[in-house]
Amino acid sequence: MSSALPERGAPWSELEPRMRELAKGDVKWRDGRTGMYIFNAGEDVARVKKEAYAMFCEENGLGPAAFPSLAQMEREVVAAGISLLNAPPGAAGAMSSGGTDSIFLAVKTARDHARAKRGLTGALNIVAPASAHPAFDKACMTMDIEMRRIPTKDYLADVAAMESAIDANTLMIVGSAPCFPYGLIDPIEALGELAERKRVWLHVDACVGAYIAPFVRMNGVDLPAFDFSVPGVWSISGDLHKYGYASKGASTVFFRSEALKDFMQFDAGPWPLGRMITPTLAGTRPGGAIAAAWAVMNFLGVEGYKRKQGEVTQAREKIEAGVRKLGFSVLGKPQLGIVSFAHPEIDALRIYAQMHKRGWFTAALVDPRALHLMLSPKHNEVAHEYLADLEASVGAVTEEQFAPKYAG
Ligand SMILES: *Cc1c(COP(=O)(O)O)cnc(C)c1O
Numbered sequence: 377m378s379s380a381l382p383e384r385g386a387p388w389s390e391l392e393p394r395m396r397e398l399a400k401g402d403v404k405w406r407d408g409r410t411g412m413y414i415f416n417a418g419e420d421v422a423r424v425k426k427e428a429y430a431m432f433c434e435e436n437g438l439g440p441a442a443f444p445s446l447a448q449m450e451r452e453v454v455a456a457g458i459s460l461l462n463a464p465p466g467a468a469g470a471m472s473s474g475g476t477d478s479i480f481l482a483v484k485t486a487r488d489h490a491r492a493k494r495g496l497t498g499a500l501n502i503v504a505p506a507s508a509h510p511a512f513d514k515a516c517m518t519m520d521i522e523m524r525r526i527p528t529k530d531y532l533a534d535v536a537a538m539e540s541a542i543d544a545n546t547l548m549i550v551g552s553a554p555c556f557p558y559g560l561i562d563p564i565e566a567l568g569e570l571a572e573r574k575r576v577w578l579h580v581d582a583c584v585g586a587y588i589a590p591f592v593r594m595n596g597v598d599l600p601a602f603d604f605s606v607p608g609v610w611s612i613s614g615d616l617h618k619y620g621y622a623s624k625g626a627s628t629v630f631f632r633s634e635a636l637k638d639f640m641q642f643d644a645g646p647w648p649l650g651r652m653i654t655p656t657l658a659g660t661r662p663g664g665a666i667a668a669a670w671a672v673m674n675f676l677g678v679e680g681y682k683r684k685q686g687e688v689t690q691a692r693e694k695i696e697a698g699v700r701k702l703g704f705s706v707l708g709k710p711q712l713g714i715v716s717f718a719h720p721e722i723d724a725l726r727i728y729a730q731m732h733k734r735g736w737f738t739a740a741l742v743d744p745r746a747l748h749l750m751l752s753p754k755h756n757e758v759a760h761e762y763l764a765d766l767e768a769s770v771g772a773v774t775e776e777q778f779a780p781k782y783a784g
Pocket of ligand 1: 473474475476477509511552554555556581582583584615627
């Protein structure tokens with residue numbers, strides 16, 4: 377295969393089938409056999425986001441004066457997010473390109489706030505549970521901050537151990553709602569109390585929770601407080617391209633007040649075009665991602681999200697019951713869309729390999745060894761297929777593992 381740019385262009389009629397051919401090697405996510413990367417809320421949602429994305433795929437969110445449409449859609453998306461998180465009046469936020477971006481922005485905002493308001497001008501650190509997302513490490517690497525990961529206790533943030541790790545240079549503490557590895561909501565109220573007592577910034581990473589947890593609660597599940605209802609929470613990240621079912625490239629980051637959000641802004645100073653000031657790190661911002669998020673939110677509304685997230689809950693309950701029957705134990709008590717489960721005798725990574733052979737593409741944990749599923753509404757239709765294949769996989773691994781190697 378030649379890697380150079382072709383000398384002569386090809387018509388779309390030729391390119392489209394070639395791209396379809398390329399996609400044949402991809403995971404069969406449309407069948408619901410993928411438990412990561414994809415959030416499948418069905419055909420109707422997929423059509424809305426595709427049309428909306430295409431409609432604004434050339435427009436650029438960098439220019440709100442040129443594209444007031446995008447500015448308005450972003451304002452409405454942010455306001456909708458804020459309305460779900462028990463925020464006080466005056467809370468503010470912005471859209472970003474993803475969870476990692478939102479976490480970067482929260483750390484940058486906290487850092488600039490700490491320099492200006494807390495006089496923290498020297499070395500800084502962040503204290504986070506071991507289950508926190510690596511995006512915090514990336515932010516720390518980039519901004520020369522020390523990342524202090526504290527082992528979890530029963531798979532949750534160990535608040536007492538985190539307290540011991542806080543010192544005068546601690547910029548921020550972190551809790552997840554939920555964390556990605558176990559799908560569990562950290563004790564945010566206790567972290568909030570700690571943050572207030574130590575006068576540090578508490579960021580709640582709700583990247584994979586902000587757009588599912590509020591609806592699960594509306595559906596009657598008793599969730600612990602995890603959002604701005606907890607006084608010490610100063611910022612929250614929530615990804616639209618996860619349980620918001622938006623197209624990839626859409627996340628939100630929220631702050632308790634506009635005054636805190638002001639520290640997020642980048643003022644790059646003078647250059648030949650004047651002064652470049654942007655609200656977030658990005659220059660060019662994809663209009664399609666903003667438009668698709670706006671369209672899906674308005675297509676689903678509260679009712680639609682309650683229904684979709686109810687299907688996720690049902691899928692998780694089916695999977696939990698089924699894996700327990702097969703001898704697995706579920707890690708902690710998941711309440712949202714992620715569930716991890718380990719087996720007391722059988723190596724989960726060998727089961728993982730068997731499931732992969734059967735067409736399932738999911739994540740696995742190495743500490744402890746466990747299977748990991750991030751569920752979508754679509755999985756409610758295929759939970760029984762997953763469990764049947766899991767039973768067969770457990771059988772196959774048991775045979776390998778316990779059969780005498782030499783039966784002569
Ligand atoms: C997905 C996720 C992130 C990172 O988001 P990206 O959009 O992949 O950059 C951060 N935190 C948690 C808890 C997540 O699930």
